[in-house]
Amino acid sequence: MSTKRIAGAEIEKLIQLLAKVPGLGPRSARRAALHLIKKKDQLLTPLASAMADAAEKVQICSVCANVDTQNPCSICTDPRRDSTTIIVVEDVADLWALERAAEMSVRYHILGGTLSPLDGVGPDDLNIKTLVDRIVGGEVKELILAVNATVEGQTTAHYITSQLEDLDVKITRLAHGVPVGGELDYLDEGTLSAALRSRTIF
Numbered sequence: 147m148s149t150k151r152i153a154g155a156e157i158e159k160l161i162q163l164l165a166k167v168p169g170l171g172p173r174s175a176r177r178a179a180l181h182l183i184k185k186k187d188q189l190l191t192p193l194a195s196a197m198a199d200a201a202e203k204v205q206i207c208s209v210c211a212n213v214d215t216q217n218p219c220s221i222c223t224d225p226r227r228d229s230t231t232i233i234v235v236e237d238v239a240d241l242w243a244l245e246r247a248a249e250m251s252v253r254y255h256i257l258g259g260t261l262s263p264l265d266g267v268g269p270d271d272l273n274i275k276t277l278v279d280r281i282v283g284g285e286v287k288e289l290i291l292a293v294n295a296t297v298e299g300q301t302t303a304h305y306i307t308s309q310l311e312d313l314d315v316k317i318t319r320l321a322h323g324v325p326v327g328g329e330l331d332y333l334d335e336g337t338l339s340a341a342l343r344s345r346t347i348f
Contacts, residue, residue, distance in 0.1 A: 157179065160179045160182075161175050161179045162175075164178050205217045209222045209280075210222055210253065210254050211255070211256040211257075211276075212238060221241075221253065221254060222253060226251060227251050227253055228250075229253055229285055229286075230286055230287040231250070231252040231286070231289075232252065232253050232255050232277075232286050232288075232289050233250070233254050234291050234293065235254060235255070235256055235292050235293070236257050236260055236294060236299065236302075237256065237257075237258070238256055244292065252290075255273065255276075255277045257277070257302065258272050258273050259271070259272055260272075260294070260298035260302040261298060261301050262298050272302070274305070274306060274309065281310055281315050282313065286315055287315065288315065288316045288318060290318050290320070291318070291320070292319070292320050293319075295340070321344045322337070322340035322341070322344055323338075323340045323342075324341045
Protein backbone atom coordinates (compact mmCIF):
# COMPACT_ATOMS: atom_id res chain seq x y z
CA MET A 147 0.00 0.00 0.00
CA SER A 148 1.52 3.32 -1.07
CA THR A 149 1.74 6.19 1.41
CA LYS A 150 -0.59 9.12 0.91
CA ARG A 151 0.84 12.34 -0.42
CA ILE A 152 -0.10 15.24 1.88
CA ALA A 153 1.61 18.03 -0.05
CA GLY A 154 2.67 18.92 -3.57
CA ALA A 155 5.77 17.44 -5.15
CA GLU A 156 7.69 20.71 -4.71
CA ILE A 157 7.03 20.77 -0.96
CA GLU A 158 7.90 17.09 -0.62
CA LYS A 159 11.19 17.74 -2.41
CA LEU A 160 11.92 20.66 -0.08
CA ILE A 161 11.35 18.40 2.94
CA GLN A 162 13.53 15.63 1.50
CA LEU A 163 16.41 18.04 0.83
CA LEU A 164 16.14 19.67 4.28
CA ALA A 165 16.24 16.21 5.86
CA LYS A 166 19.75 15.76 4.40
CA VAL A 167 21.07 18.77 6.33
CA PRO A 168 23.15 17.67 9.37
CA GLY A 169 21.09 17.94 12.53
CA LEU A 170 17.76 17.70 10.73
CA GLY A 171 15.87 14.43 10.48
CA PRO A 172 12.58 13.85 8.61
CA ARG A 173 10.42 15.28 11.40
CA SER A 174 12.61 18.36 11.93
CA ALA A 175 12.75 18.86 8.15
CA ARG A 176 8.93 18.88 7.96
CA ARG A 177 8.74 21.45 10.75
CA ALA A 178 11.42 23.60 9.11
CA ALA A 179 9.73 23.40 5.71
CA LEU A 180 6.36 24.35 7.21
CA HIS A 181 7.93 27.30 9.03
CA LEU A 182 9.62 28.49 5.82
CA ILE A 183 6.36 28.21 3.88
CA LYS A 184 4.42 30.11 6.54
CA LYS A 185 7.07 32.86 6.43
CA LYS A 186 7.41 32.81 2.66
CA ASP A 187 8.13 36.51 2.12
CA GLN A 188 10.36 36.94 5.18
CA LEU A 189 12.27 33.64 4.98
CA LEU A 190 11.62 31.30 2.08
CA THR A 191 12.12 33.73 -0.79
CA PRO A 192 15.24 35.46 0.67
CA LEU A 193 16.70 32.05 1.60
CA ALA A 194 16.16 30.71 -1.93
CA SER A 195 17.86 33.81 -3.33
CA ALA A 196 20.79 33.55 -0.90
CA MET A 197 21.27 29.87 -1.70
CA ALA A 198 21.21 30.56 -5.44
CA ASP A 199 23.86 33.29 -4.98
CA ALA A 200 26.00 30.96 -2.86
CA ALA A 201 25.74 28.12 -5.38
CA GLU A 202 26.89 30.47 -8.13
CA LYS A 203 29.66 32.34 -6.30
CA VAL A 204 31.20 30.02 -3.68
CA GLN A 205 34.72 28.88 -4.53
CA ILE A 206 37.45 26.80 -2.88
CA CYS A 207 40.56 28.83 -2.08
CA SER A 208 43.52 27.59 -4.13
CA VAL A 209 45.91 28.48 -1.30
CA CYS A 210 44.31 27.15 1.91
CA ALA A 211 41.14 25.30 0.70
CA ASN A 212 38.79 27.60 2.61
CA VAL A 213 35.36 28.33 1.14
CA ASP A 214 34.67 31.91 0.09
CA THR A 215 33.27 33.94 -2.77
CA GLN A 216 36.75 34.92 -3.91
CA ASN A 217 39.94 33.04 -4.75
CA PRO A 218 42.32 33.40 -2.94
CA CYS A 219 39.97 33.76 0.03
CA SER A 220 39.56 36.84 2.21
CA ILE A 221 41.74 35.31 4.96
CA CYS A 222 44.65 34.59 2.62
CA THR A 223 44.50 38.08 1.11
CA ASP A 224 44.11 39.99 4.40
CA PRO A 225 47.38 41.95 4.85
CA ARG A 226 46.68 42.42 8.58
CA ARG A 227 47.11 38.69 9.29
CA ASP A 228 50.41 37.17 10.36
CA SER A 229 51.61 35.27 7.30
CA THR A 230 54.43 33.57 9.24
CA THR A 231 52.01 31.39 11.22
CA ILE A 232 49.65 28.78 9.78
CA ILE A 233 47.02 26.86 11.72
CA VAL A 234 46.30 23.45 10.20
CA VAL A 235 42.72 22.20 10.60
CA GLU A 236 40.75 19.25 9.31
CA ASP A 237 37.68 21.09 8.03
CA VAL A 238 36.28 24.55 7.28
CA ALA A 239 34.06 24.22 10.37
CA ASP A 240 37.21 24.02 12.51
CA LEU A 241 38.54 27.22 10.92
CA TRP A 242 35.26 28.99 11.71
CA ALA A 243 35.40 27.74 15.32
CA LEU A 244 38.93 29.09 15.80
CA GLU A 245 37.99 32.40 14.21
CA ARG A 246 35.09 32.74 16.68
CA ALA A 247 37.64 32.44 19.49
CA ALA A 248 39.38 35.51 17.95
CA GLU A 249 42.63 34.61 19.73
CA MET A 250 45.04 34.84 16.78
CA SER A 251 45.01 36.68 13.47
CA VAL A 252 46.92 34.23 11.29
CA ARG A 253 46.57 32.14 8.14
CA TYR A 254 45.08 28.66 7.86
CA HIS A 255 45.40 25.44 5.91
CA ILE A 256 42.49 23.00 5.57
CA LEU A 257 43.40 19.35 5.11
CA GLY A 258 39.97 18.17 4.04
CA GLY A 259 39.90 15.33 6.57
CA THR A 260 42.35 12.97 8.28
CA LEU A 261 44.39 9.95 7.32
CA SER A 262 42.31 6.80 7.70
CA PRO A 263 43.68 3.67 5.99
CA LEU A 264 40.59 1.66 6.99
CA ASP A 265 38.42 4.14 5.06
CA GLY A 266 40.85 4.32 2.15
CA VAL A 267 41.98 7.89 2.93
CA GLY A 268 45.70 8.32 2.28
CA PRO A 269 48.07 11.31 2.05
CA ASP A 270 47.19 11.94 -1.61
CA ASP A 271 43.51 12.36 -0.66
CA LEU A 272 44.28 15.29 1.65
CA ASN A 273 45.78 18.76 1.11
CA ILE A 274 49.12 17.75 2.61
CA LYS A 275 51.32 18.32 -0.44
CA THR A 276 50.02 21.88 -0.84
CA LEU A 277 50.79 22.47 2.85
CA VAL A 278 54.37 21.26 2.42
CA ASP A 279 54.70 23.50 -0.65
CA ARG A 280 53.61 26.51 1.44
CA ILE A 281 56.23 25.72 4.09
CA VAL A 282 58.99 25.19 1.51
CA GLY A 283 58.42 28.80 0.42
CA GLY A 284 60.27 29.85 3.59
CA GLU A 285 57.94 32.56 4.90
CA VAL A 286 56.17 30.35 7.47
CA LYS A 287 57.95 30.18 10.85
CA GLU A 288 55.34 28.30 12.93
CA LEU A 289 52.84 25.59 12.07
CA ILE A 290 50.09 24.99 14.62
CA LEU A 291 48.48 21.55 14.29
CA ALA A 292 44.85 22.03 15.34
CA VAL A 293 43.56 18.58 14.40
CA ASN A 294 41.08 16.67 16.54
CA ALA A 295 42.36 14.58 19.45
CA THR A 296 41.38 11.32 17.75
CA VAL A 297 43.54 8.43 16.58
CA GLU A 298 43.12 9.62 12.97
CA GLY A 299 43.86 13.23 13.93
CA GLN A 300 47.04 12.30 15.79
CA THR A 301 48.15 9.97 12.98
CA THR A 302 47.71 12.84 10.53
CA ALA A 303 49.66 15.21 12.79
CA HIS A 304 52.57 12.76 13.05
CA TYR A 305 52.59 12.25 9.28
CA ILE A 306 52.68 16.00 8.62
CA THR A 307 55.49 16.41 11.15
CA SER A 308 57.51 13.69 9.42
CA GLN A 309 57.07 15.44 6.07
CA LEU A 310 58.45 18.70 7.49
CA GLU A 311 61.31 17.39 9.66
CA ASP A 312 63.99 18.71 7.30
CA LEU A 313 62.49 22.20 7.07
CA ASP A 314 63.18 25.14 9.36
CA VAL A 315 59.70 25.54 10.86
CA LYS A 316 58.49 25.38 14.45
CA ILE A 317 55.66 22.83 14.82
CA THR A 318 53.26 23.13 17.77
CA ARG A 319 49.86 21.66 18.59
CA LEU A 320 46.83 22.72 20.57
CA ALA A 321 46.95 21.86 24.27
CA HIS A 322 44.67 19.00 25.31
CA GLY A 323 43.16 18.66 28.74
CA VAL A 324 40.77 20.23 31.23
CA PRO A 325 38.20 22.50 29.53
CA VAL A 326 37.43 25.93 30.96
CA GLY A 327 34.75 25.45 33.61
CA GLY A 328 35.34 21.68 33.68
CA GLU A 329 35.23 19.64 36.90
CA LEU A 330 37.83 16.89 37.29
CA ASP A 331 35.34 14.34 38.60
CA TYR A 332 33.40 14.47 35.32
CA LEU A 333 36.38 14.11 32.97
CA ASP A 334 37.51 10.85 31.38
CA GLU A 335 40.94 9.34 32.01
CA GLY A 336 42.26 10.27 28.56
CA THR A 337 41.45 13.95 29.07
CA LEU A 338 43.03 13.95 32.54
CA SER A 339 46.18 12.23 31.24
CA ALA A 340 46.50 14.81 28.45
CA ALA A 341 45.99 17.63 30.96
CA LEU A 342 48.77 16.28 33.19
CA ARG A 343 51.17 15.91 30.27
CA SER A 344 50.37 19.44 29.04
CA ARG A 345 50.67 21.13 32.43
CA THR A 346 52.13 24.66 32.50
CA ILE A 347 53.69 27.02 35.06
CA PHE A 348 51.05 28.65 37.28
